Structure formats: structure tokens, C-alpha cells
Amino acid sequence: MRIAQVSPLYERVPPVAYGGVERVVAWLVDGLVARGHDVTLFASGDSRTRARLVSGSDCAIRLIEDTADPQAFHFAMLEEVVRRADEFDIVHFHTDYQSFPFARRLRCPALTTLHWRLDVPGLSTLYRQFADMPVVSISAAQRTPLPWLNWRATVHHGLPADLLRFHETPGDYAAFLGRISPVKRPDRAIEIARRAGVPLRIAAKIDNGDRAYFDEEIAGLFELPHVEYCGEVDDSCKNDFLGQARALLFPIDWPEPFGLVMIEALACGTPVIAFDHGAAHEIVEHGVTGFLVQSVDEAVAALAKIDSISRAACRTAFERRFTVERMVDQYAGIYQAMLRDTRDTRNTHDTHDTQPLQTD
Structure with a gap:
């Protein structure tokens, strides 16, 4: 054709x-x-x-x-x-x-x-x-x-399938990857990680249109001791950034039409904790490749039991579906x-x- x-x-x-x-x-x-x-x-x-x-x-x-x-x-x-x-x-x-x-x-x-x-x-x-x-x-x-x-x-x-490799053994941090935006809720990710006692690494783009939101709502949170901002990352850096994370936090506050970062995490074997909006339930199999949650409290509880999710099962789901x-x-x-x-x-x-x- x-x-x-x-x-x-x-x-x-x-x-x-x-x-x-x-x-x-x-x-x-x-x-x-x-x-x-x-x-x-x-x-x-x-x-x-x-x-x-x-x-x-x-x-x-x-x-x-x-x-x-x-x-x-x-x-x-x-x-x-x-x-x-x-x-x-x-x-x-x-x-x-x-x-x-x-x-x-x-x-x-x-x-x-x-x-x-x-x-x-x-x-x-x-x-x-x-x-x-x-x-x-x-x-x-x-x-x-x-x-x-x-x-x-x-x-x-x-x-x-060969873009991101499987990581069997993670590090000790949770990851937030995407865009600094009110609908992506990086503030929720920071709060979830703080309450769970887990370090958070953030790799995110800051659009000009979101600059005021960042300056007024988020910049101060980046100074917290459990938060590390890594800037934007390319595919080569993304491999380790996602693959070495214990979990991807996806605390969205809008009907996300898909959420590419979720399948990128699964390709690395990293389970996803996602707020159940938009397409999240079509991607994350609750209890198998991560957890679907409705609140910060539920996300904190999910992060505490994230090691119960098989990282191999996450990679298998990616290979089967995405x-x-x-x-x-x-x-x-x-x-x-x-x-x-x-x-x-x-x-x-x-x-x-x-x-x-x-x-x-």
C-alpha cells in the first residue's frame, strides 16, 4: 500500500x-x-x-x-x-x-x-x-x-519489544514520568511517596503553558528531601529510570485517553499504580500488573504492597498486549x-x- x-x-x-x-x-x-x-x-x-x-x-x-x-x-x-x-x-x-x-x-x-x-x-x-x-x-x-x-x-x-528491557530487580524509589501539569498531578505523586516513606524521582517536561502552575504549586515541593527532579529523559535514560523503579505512579486527575508511560513501565517490568480515570483500567490489570486506586490513601496502601506484583508478569502483559x-x-x-x-x-x-x- x-x-x-x-x-x-x-x-x-x-x-x-x-x-x-x-x-x-x-x-x-x-x-x-x-x-x-x-x-x-x-x-x-x-x-x-x-x-x-x-x-x-x-x-x-x-x-x-x-x-x-x-x-x-x-x-x-x-x-x-x-x-x-x-x-x-x-x-x-x-x-x-x-x-x-x-x-x-x-x-x-x-x-x-x-x-x-x-x-x-x-x-x-x-x-x-x-x-x-x-x-x-x-x-x-x-x-x-x-x-x-x-x-x-x-x-x-x-x-x-526491544526498545525497553526487562529489569528483574528494582531499586528503592518510585517514579513519575511525563509532564508537569495540573491534570497529571505531580503533587499527588509527591504526597503518595512521602506518606509511603519512599523516595520519588520525577522526569518531566515543563511546557511554557504550565510554567505558572509549576512556579506556584510544584517548584517548592521539589525541595522536599524525598524528591529528586531529573529533568526530561530520552529513551536511553528512560530504560533505567523506569526499569529501576519499584513502581510507576500515575496519579492523573483527568480522563487520560491512553497513557503511554504505563506501557513503557510494563515493558521494563515495573508495576503501575494508577488513579482509575480514563483508559487506566484498559492498561493496568488490577493485582496483576499494578493497582487501580481512587484516592491518595489507596495509592499509599498500594505502594506498600507493590512487591507482591510479579515484574515478570508485567513484562509478559506488555509482550502480549502492547x-x-x-x-x-x-x-x-x-x-x-x-x-x-x-x-x-x-x-x-x-x-x-x-x-x-x-x-x-
Whole structure:
């Protein structure tokens, strides 16, 4: 198949450090190329990929976000996708609803994976205007606010099986990995670790939009003796950061559509203690690969018994459910089904067009 993959431009593909969507796009693209598909990737010009790269910006927009309009780059890139549509059998967008007006102009099938939350006021009005657009969810929970969309499948993220290695014996600390944000609740992680008497290491991105929250609510907590801030970490550092942790703390306060860091932890053999919001229950098997909790008290109790979780079972669950091979299989199947549907529709139209006129 000739496949176009269209990534957001905020981070390069794959990101240097923090970044979820662009990281998943990188794994998907390379997996499709490995299977012999002809893949074109629309992404930032500093991306690293096995596919043919079409640059939508010279570099990740995150690097210039204070001096440039990010949407200008995205709209120009999406128009370029339309211009080149005859080169592709199918186009797969990862740019949320921004792609919809462009997808309607394509002469080939188009699919959009929705990577973000759908419970924001106003989205229902917008999505009803584009209810015909074929979309994929990254969890069943993500669909809850808009169950009537044209859902084609749910495809959980997957990562390369050899990206992160299994760590049989952990260190003595708990880990928090992600983004310093009110919805990610690093303050909860700090409180859980303090009450459990466990050191906490935090590896996290601080977005410009979250800088005030960090300065006012979190910076002071980083001075506590049990807290160590490690900055952002890349994949090589992530291996040991997650793998040597006794547990990953995932104390979210929002309906997280997936939570890539949870499967990264499982790949290392590290159990997860997650607040039961969003997709957490689709990833963490309670009592098997970690614990699902409803409060700080429950999280503290879970951390006290985390050694009862088999680290080997965590790695086995990852290999069974969350590898890139499984993700690529699912997406390739969706593409093929959409192409079959398109051929069947065209054949039906052609048959009707060639029927002789009936006369009395």
C-alpha cells in the first residue's frame, strides 16, 4: 500500500525526549516500512524516519512556539497532503479534527486517529459537522463523550519489544514520568511517596503553558528531601529510570485517553499504580500488573504492597498486549478494509452507471 502518515508538528518524529503522539507515529511508520509498504511521512523537517519525509516545518514547533503561529504550519502541511493525494492509496491523519476539512477533499480514503480527550465543551458541536469522518480511538474510554462518531476501531498504542528491557530487580524509589501539569498531578505523586516513606524521582517536561502552575504549586515541593527532579529523559535514560523503579505512579486527575508511560513501565517490568480515570483500567490489570486506586490513601496502601506484583508478569502483559507489531497489524487491517470498501463502492457505482435504460 502507498500510505501517507500525517503527524503533528509540535515535536519531531520521534521526539528527543517527552512526546506521545509523535513517538507512536514513529513506531507505526517504521513498522509499516518494515513490512514493505510505501510510506510518506508528513512531519517536522528534523524528524528521523525510514519513510519518505515531507517537511511541514524546519524543526519541531515546540522549539519556536514563542515566536511563530503553530497552526499556520499545520494548515500549510495539510494543504500539501491534499495536493499530493494522488500519490497515496490511503492517508492516515494524527492531527485531530484539524484534518477533517482537508480529508473531505481527498480522492483517496482517509482515516484519523484521535489522540486527545473528547469531553471538552464545544467538541460535540464540531464533531457533529464531521460525523461521517472515519476515526480510530486509542482506548474504549476515549469514546465515552462521543459514542456516535464513525468509529472504525480501537487501537491501543504499541512500542517496539526491544526498545525497553526487562529489569528483574528494582531499586528503592518510585517514579513519575511525563509532564508537569495540573491534570497529571505531580503533587499527588509527591504526597503518595512521602506518606509511603519512599523516595520519588520525577522526569518531566515543563511546557511554557504550565510554567505558572509549576512556579506556584510544584517548584517548592521539589525541595522536599524525598524528591529528586531529573529533568526530561530520552529513551536511553528512560530504560533505567523506569526499569529501576519499584513502581510507576500515575496519579492523573483527568480522563487520560491512553497513557503511554504505563506501557513503557510494563515493558521494563515495573508495576503501575494508577488513579482509575480514563483508559487506566484498559492498561493496568488490577493485582496483576499494578493497582487501580481512587484516592491518595489507596495509592499509599498500594505502594506498600507493590512487591507482591510479579515484574515478570508485567513484562509478559506488555509482550502480549502492547507491542508495535500488534498495533501495525491492526492499522494495516483497517487500511485494507477501507480500501476494499472504496473498491466495492466504486464497482457498485460503475455497475449502476452501465445498466441499460429500462423502457416500457
